[in-house]
Amino acid sequence: xxxxxxxxxxxxxxxxxxxxxxxxxxxxxxxxxxxxxxxxxxxxxxxxxxxxxxxxxxxxxxxxxxxxxxxxxxxxxxxxxxxxxxxxxxxxxxxxxxxxxxxxxxxxxxxxxxxxxxxxxxxxxxxxxxxxxxxxxxxxxxxxxxxxxxxxxxxxxxxxxxxxxxxxxxxxxxxxxxxxxxxxxxxxxxxxxxxxxxxxxxxxxxxxxxxxxxxxxxx
Amino acid sequence: xxxxxxxxxxxxxxxxxxxxxxxxxxxxxxxxxxxxxxxxxxxxxxxxxxxxxxxxxxxxxxxxxxxxxxxxxxxxxxxxxxxxxxxxxxxxxxxxxxxxxxxxxxxxxxxxxxxxxxxxxxxxxxxxxxxxxxxxxxxxxxxxxxxxxxxxxxxxxxxxxxxxxxxxxxxxxxxxxxxxxxxxxxxxxxxxxxxxxxxxxxxxxxxxxxxxxxxxxxxxxxxxxxxxxxxxxxxxxxxxxxxxxxxxxxxxxxxxxxxxxxxxxxxxxxxxxxxxxxxxxxxxxxxxxxxxxxxxxxxxxxxxxxxxxxxxxxxxxxxxxxxxxxxxxxxxxxxxxxxxxxxxxxxxxxxxxxxxxxxxxxxxxxxxxxxxxxxxxxxxxxxxxxxxxxxxxxxxxxxxxxxxxxxxxxxxxxxxxxxxxxxxxxxxxxxxxxxxxxxxxxxxxxxxxxxxxxxxxxxxxxxxxxxxxxxxxxxxxxxxxxxxxxxxxxxxxxxxxxxxxxxxxxxxxxxxxxxxxxxxxxxxxxxxxxxxxxxxxxxxxxxxxxxxxxxxxxxxxxxxxxxxxxxxxxxxxxxxxxxxxxxxxxxxxxxxxxxxxxxxxxxxxxxxxxxxxxxxxxxxxxxxxxxxxxxxxxxx
Numbered sequence: 001x002x003x004x005x006x007x008x009x010x011x012x013x014x015x016x017x018x019x020x021x022x023x024x025x026x027x028x029x030x031x032x033x034x035x036x037x038x039x040x041x042x043x044x045x046x047x048x049x050x051x052x053x054x055x056x057x058x059x060x061x062x063x064x065x066x067x068x069x070x071x072x073x074x075x076x077x078x079x080x081x082x083x084x085x086x087x088x089x090x091x092x093x094x095x096x097x098x099x100x101x102x103x104x105x106x107x108x109x110x111x112x113x114x115x116x117x118x119x120x121x122x123x124x125x126x127x128x129x130x131x132x133x134x135x136x137x138x139x140x141x142x143x144x145x146x147x148x149x150x151x152x153x154x155x156x157x158x159x160x161x162x163x164x165x166x167x168x169x170x171x172x173x174x175x176x177x178x179x180x181x182x183x184x185x186x187x188x189x190x191x192x193x194x195x196x197x198x199x200x201x202x203x204x205x206x207x208x209x210x211x212x213x214x215x216x217x218x219x
Numbered sequence: 220x221x222x223x224x225x226x227x228x229x230x231x232x233x234x235x236x237x238x239x240x241x242x243x244x245x246x247x248x249x250x251x252x253x254x255x256x257x258x259x260x261x262x263x264x265x266x267x268x269x270x271x272x273x274x275x276x277x278x279x280x281x282x283x284x285x286x287x288x289x290x291x292x293x294x295x296x297x298x299x300x301x302x303x304x305x306x307x308x309x310x311x312x313x314x315x316x317x318x319x320x321x322x323x324x325x326x327x328x329x330x331x332x333x334x335x336x337x338x339x340x341x342x343x344x345x346x347x348x349x350x351x352x353x354x355x356x357x358x359x360x361x362x363x364x365x366x367x368x369x370x371x372x373x374x375x376x377x378x379x380x381x382x383x384x385x386x387x388x389x390x391x392x393x394x395x396x397x398x399x400x401x402x403x404x405x406x407x408x409x410x411x412x413x414x415x416x417x418x419x420x421x422x423x424x425x426x427x428x429x430x431x432x433x434x435x436x437x438x439x440x441x442x443x444x445x446x447x448x449x450x451x452x453x454x455x456x457x458x459x460x461x462x463x464x465x466x467x468x469x470x471x472x473x474x475x476x477x478x479x480x481x482x483x484x485x486x487x488x489x490x491x492x493x494x495x496x497x498x499x500x501x502x503x504x505x506x507x508x509x510x511x512x513x514x515x516x517x518x519x520x521x522x523x524x525x526x527x528x529x530x531x532x533x534x535x536x537x538x539x540x541x542x543x544x545x546x547x548x549x550x551x552x553x554x555x556x557x558x559x560x561x562x563x564x565x566x567x568x569x570x571x572x573x574x575x576x577x578x579x580x581x582x583x584x585x586x587x588x589x590x591x592x593x594x595x596x597x598x599x600x601x602x603x604x605x606x607x608x609x610x611x612x613x614x615x616x617x618x619x620x621x622x623x624x625x626x627x628x629x630x631x632x633x634x635x636x637x638x639x640x641x642x643x644x645x646x647x648x649x650x651x652x653x654x655x656x657x658x659x660x661x662x663x664x665x666x667x668x669x670x671x672x673x674x675x676x677x678x679x680x681x682x683x684x685x686x687x688x689x690x691x692x693x694x695x696x697x698x699x700x701x702x703x704x705x706x707x708x709x710x711x712x713x714x715x716x717x718x719x720x721x722x723x724x725x726x727x728x729x730x731x732x733x734x735x736x737x738x739x740x741x742x743x744x745x746x747x748x749x750x751x752x753x754x755x756x757x758x759x760x761x762x763x764x765x766x767x768x769x770x771x772x773x774x775x776x777x778x779x780x781x782x783x784x785x786x787x788x789x790x791x792x793x794x795x796x797x798x799x800x801x802x803x804x805x806x807x808x809x810x811x812x813x814x815x816x817x818x819x820x821x822x823x824x825x826x827x828x829x830x831x832x833x834x835x836x837x838x839x840x841x842x843x844x845x846x847x848x849x850x851x852x853x854x855x
Contacts, residue, residue: 008419008753008780008789008798010795011418013798016789016799018801018802018803019802020802020852020853021785023853035800037793039790039800040338040410040414043793044338047409047440050441051444052444054440054441054444054445055448058447058448058449058478062452062474062478065471065477066463066469066471066474069469075468075469146455146460146461147459148468149462149469150462150465150468150469150471151469152461153455153456153461153462153470157452157461171841175848178845185853187851187852188851
């Protein structure tokens with residue numbers, strides 16, 4: 001019906017995959033292999049990363065702007081930030097980048113069972129990280145309230161925003177598991193690729209945020 | 220020749236089948252659930268016109284108040300709310316949503332040869348959030364607690380200590396809410412431009428309007444988060460007692476200004492660059508000539524926004540920033556002249572070298588160039604730091620930026636309304652009233668804004684609700700007010716002409732101007748599927764490539780490249796435009812308006828400090844998102 005031999009924009013129509021119409025492991029594997037550039041979903045998540053990256057750049061910029069406007073940092077009377085434990089925790093969280101990448105690799109191969117396994121393991125690590133950090137955040141907040149001074153203001157806002165992004169990623173993964181519980185489609189595989197990139201972003205971001213916050217304990 | 224009429228009975232059948240497949244739900248409900256970029260563009264158009272009327276009414280009240288000295292039409296407090304709401308409305312609720320939301324949404328997929336945006340449901344969501352944020356902000360005006368510290372809302376004036384009401388909370392949350400909508404639009408445009416072009420439309424064959432939209436979208440994507448961070452900090456300072464802007468506790472009032480203008484200056488270019496895009500479409504159509512220096516103009520459109528990110532501190536010369544910083548930002552500001560001038564020369568040369576026919580759209584573009592040059596010349600004067608410090612916070616500034624934002628950004632919007640009216644409605648507008656509306660607007664605008672340069676130089680400060688007699692300002696102010704009313708009359712004539720033309724205008728046919736770009740190859744108004752055959756593209760002026768259009772007609776007759784196996788759209792490689800995928804597109808969806816509604820409730824609860832209730836509605840928002848994704852496009 002659509003003229004398989006017609007050449008448009010340098011490629012035969014018959015060679016071009018109808019990607020999102022593909023459902024089932026074999027069809028998804030074939031469709032993704034025949035695609036030569038990233039999907040719109042990947043571009044979409046790149047826009048999210050760009051936008052959120054600027055938001056965090058503004059917050060981190062604010063942290064250092066306030067730091068260089070004050071003689072003491074943290075401000076007098078504020079507790080120094082923890083250093084070792086947050087770094088260990090973010091190192092553990094970062095392993096989920098590998099797990100998510102493996103899940104995406106499995107989806108490309110149409111291996112639905114493996115996708116589910118990697119997603120569940122990643123979700124466990126991410127949830128563990130978030131549960132500990134959220135509890136710790138609550139404890140810290142009770143000991144030193146956010147409304148003490150400019151240091152506590154940016155400290156908690158930056159850390160809270162980072163935790164919120166981890167939480168959002170967890171919601172994404174719950175959604176992915178819900179989707180993959182019902183089989184595999186290219187639409188779901190595209191979403192998995194996008195969310196994998198989101199996690200790469202969040203993990204790098206968390207390193208930068210933790211580095212920024214712990215820098216207050218140095219010098 | 221366009222494919223407005225099917226070349227064979229078989230082609231007619233194919234077009235009918237496509238129409239059935241792409242037509243959304245009929246009736247009023249259809250407007251709520253639509254994902255058609257054209258319908259969303261029209262929703263944006265009508266909504267922004269309402270906000271334009273509101274912002275215009277606010278301006279007229281202010282001008283009436285200032286018509287003579289010691290006037291007492293409004294109180295100082297009301298005047299504060301009026302100028303704050305006027306600025307916020309015109310920037311966030313008129314120009315940006317009109318240029319990107321209305322013009323961009325309607326035209327971008329058509330110019331790219333696509334059947335819809337890359338993410339149609341997200342596109343609908345951006346509109347509904349825009350509408351919800353407007354309702355949110357204007358609720359504050361109805362309740363008498365509208366923002367009242369100006370559109371740039373400087374602290375410490377905007378802090379709780381000096382502005383204890385809910386006014387600034389509405390500002391912070393309204394701006395954040397609106398930013399979500401603009402960010403969605405920006406992301407949508409960039410992905411659509413990279414992925415949804417017709418195969419063969421490599422980047423160098425993309426129309427200049429699309430380059431302008433890419434520049435504006437890129438600017439929005441990178442600038443808005445800075446404003447969001449700024450307003451989040453202010454909301455926290457005001458409501459949970461943080462100290463970002465409180466000098467006594469280690470904060471900084473400069474921080475607000477830096478973050479605001481890091482956003483605010485690119486914002487000016489975001490406002491104007493779509494106007495450049497409109498100009499670069501109208502000029503070739505009305506001169507029947509390709510735009511001179513096409514690659515330079517494309518680069519200049521992108522460069523204006525890029526340089527715009529490095530000039531913010533020229534808004535802060537009067538704050539006592541170090542001289543070396545001021546010199547750096549002055550030099551960066553001077554650089555903006557280069558891409559701006561490239562475009563002005565390119566537009567003028569195209570008109571000189573082509574056969575210019577000064578129909579109403581081109582008249583508006585000529586008026587735009589005239590006022591852009593005046594606004595540009597007064598803008599470049601601010602590079603001279605002592606001069607800037609002298610005129611800061613006077614009417615000279617108001618004159619300068621209204622020449623840019625009204626003369627240069629809004630005139631092309633008016634020109635664009637006339638230019639694409641036949642495409643959107645299928646009717647021709649009345650030419651003589653159109654030309655009269657231009658001249659009234661041109662005279663009114665210059666009467667309104669030019670004397671502001673003079674009163675500014677004479678020392679009249681901005682944002683004063685009145686002024687004493689005997690200052691030598693009264694005559695100029697009266698002329699400005701008269702200019703304001705003439706401008707309003709011009710706008711009423713323009714809208715009236717378009718409304719009457721819609722009901723009584725002659726049929727336009729698909730291509731009344733012999734326009735250059737793809738939208739003129741389809742019927743007026745375009746069918747729901749835009750193009751029966753995915754169009755062939757060999758240049759940036761595809762409607763003038765007769766052989767390609769003949770090939771499209773032949774393809775339709777034989778059923779090649781019609782893509783009617785589903786709700787299908789092509790996707791291409793981002794740079795070369797190589798055909799890469801056929802993707803299923805979503806159908807109508809009730810979820811976008813529902814999601815916007817739940818977000819509206821979240822924001823209302825936040826402004827009322829009912830954080831628990833806000834949390835509950837936030838959970839509702841997440842559940843709505845799950846509902847949204849319960850059905851995939853190929854399952855419909």
